[in-house]
Amino acid sequence: MNHLKNVWEWLQNHWVMPTPAELIAEELIQAQRTKLRHQSSMEYHTALVSYNVARIKRLEGLTAKQEVVE
Numbered sequence: 001m002n003h004l005k006n007v008w009e010w011l012q013n014h015w016v017m018p019t020p021a022e023l024i025a026e027e028l029i030q031a032q033r034t035k036l037r038h039q040s041s042m043e044y045h046t047a048l049v050s051y052n053v054a055r056i057k058r059l060e061g062l063t064a065k066q067e068v069v070e
Contacts (some may be wrong), residue, residue: 019027
């Protein structure tokens with residue numbers, strides 16, 4: 001029990017309640033992170049789709065060349 005009392009005293013002496021401006025800033029930072037994560041995932045998806053489309057076109061080109069030869 002003595003340990004909990006020491007922890008409580010330490011928290012009272014060292015932990016400071018954030019100001020409203022700090023809370024708002026933290027919310028803005030979290031919103032920006034979420035937005036950047038979303039943009040990053042969209043860019044990844046676009047790059048993946050573009051890669052697959054190019055790959056399909058290349059395979060279709062190879063298939064067309066084989067049909068001409070046959």
